[in-house]
Amino acid sequence: MIGIYFSGTGNTEYCIKKFVSVYASGSPIISIEDNSILEAINQHQEIIFAYPIYYSNLPKIVRDFxxxxxxxxxxxxxxFIATMGLFSGDGAGLGSRLMKKYGAHIIGGLHIKMPDCICDVKTLKRSIPQNRKLIKDATNKLIKAAHQLKENRPPQEGINVFYHIAGLLGQRLWFYNKTRSYTDQLHIDPNACICCGKCAGLCPMKNISIIDNRVQAHDQCTMCYRCINQCPQRAITLIGKEVIEQHRVEDFL
Ligand SMILES: Cc1cc2nc3c(=O)[nH]c(=O)nc-3n(C[C@H](O)[C@H](O)[C@H](O)COP(=O)(O)O)c2cc1C
Ligand code: SF4
Ligand code: SF4
Known part of the structure; x- marks a missing residue:
């Protein structure tokens, strides 16, 4: 068994590690950003695949992978494990329907509510105790689901047609274009940026480069919010106009 995942800001990584530690402790857990990922997948028949939900859809980087x-x-x-700030409808179903087309056998799905990582928008911001409670509940749900899978009665969240309809009506019909392509909307404030290069090193899309001592974002952003949450100068924004509170999952553990 192998765990594979994409995680922009750490929530999904936390979830898959917790799940696998109970389901099959010691099994490999590898990010889709890792160069060894395909070789590792080829060596295993059973996969736990975790990703976050963006606009009730798969992140573009995950779909493309x-x-x-x-x-x-x-x-x-x-x-499948789908993590989300509030609601996805059929988060696990998104990956499952796509993989089914390619001949995969779907075992089940799980939806996990985690702290919101969109740090430049006020909506969905919770207090520290609320986020701690959220992670506690998420952890209990992950442990329970891992035991259920061990006992061969895995949860089926997000998989059937009712979840599909909820996903479509909940958001996807309205926001589908948001994840259809990569975006060029990342904004770096040149007055705040100290050109430390951290964002360029972190980006899973190599969407940021430093040219002539100036940091430049291109048009391949998958909206993962990693650079935005970690910029020491809070100089980067995407959906909103200013960084309100940078998200670090460790703060709530
Ligand atoms: C661009 C973007 C769009 C998002 N859209 C949704 C959404 O439609 N529904 C939801 O419940 N959470 C949404 N979220 C919240 C994330 O799914 C959630 O915080 C997730 O756990 C982040 O995982 P990560 O830390 O592994 O990247 C969105 C986050 C981002 C960055
Ligand atoms: S992490 Fe922030 S300060 Fe550092 S180069 Fe990127 S935008 Fe500039
Ligand atoms: S530019 Fe920032 S938000 Fe966009 S994909 Fe790269 S790290 Fe993620």
Whole structure:
């Protein structure tokens, strides 16, 4: 068994590590950003695949990873974990329907509510105790689901047609274009930026470069919010106009 994941800001990484530690302690857990990922997938029949939900949809980087490597999913048994700030409708179903097309066997799905990572928008901001409670509840749900999978009765959240309709009506029909392509909307404030290069090193899309001592963002942003949450100068924004509170999952553990 192998755990694979994408995590922009740490929530999903926390969740898959917790789940696998109970389900099959010691099994490998690898990010889709890791160069060894395909080789690792080829060596395992059973996969736990975790990702966050953006606009009730798959992050573009995750969708592209699945589609680009469509041949590796054939015959695999896959359990999906989708993390979200509030609601996704069919978060786990998004990955499952796509993988089914490529011949995967879907074992089940799980939806986990985690702290919101969009640090330049006020909506959904919770207090520290509320976020701590959220993670406590998430942890209990992950542990319970891992035991259920061990006992061969895995949860089926997000998988059936009712979840699909909820996902479509909940948001996706209105926001589908938000995750259809990568975005060029990342803004770096040149007055605040000290050109430390941290954002360029962190970006999973290599969407930021330093040219002539100036930091420049391009048009391949998958909206993961990693650089925005970690910039020491709070100089980066995407959806909102200023960084309100940088998200670090460790603050709530
Ligand atoms: C661009 C963007 C869009 C998001 N859209 C949704 C959404 O539609 N529904 C939801 O419940 N959470 C949404 N979220 C919140 C994330 O899914 C949630 O915080 C997730 O756990 C982040 O995981 P990560 O830390 O592993 O990146 C969104 C986050 C981002 C960055
Ligand atoms: S992390 Fe922030 S301060 Fe550092 S280069 Fe990027 S934008 Fe500038
Ligand atoms: S530019 Fe920032 S928000 Fe966009 S993909 Fe890269 S790290 Fe994520």
């Amino acid at each position: 699945i589609v680009k490597n469509h041949t590796v999913w054939y015959g695999k048994r896959i359990f």
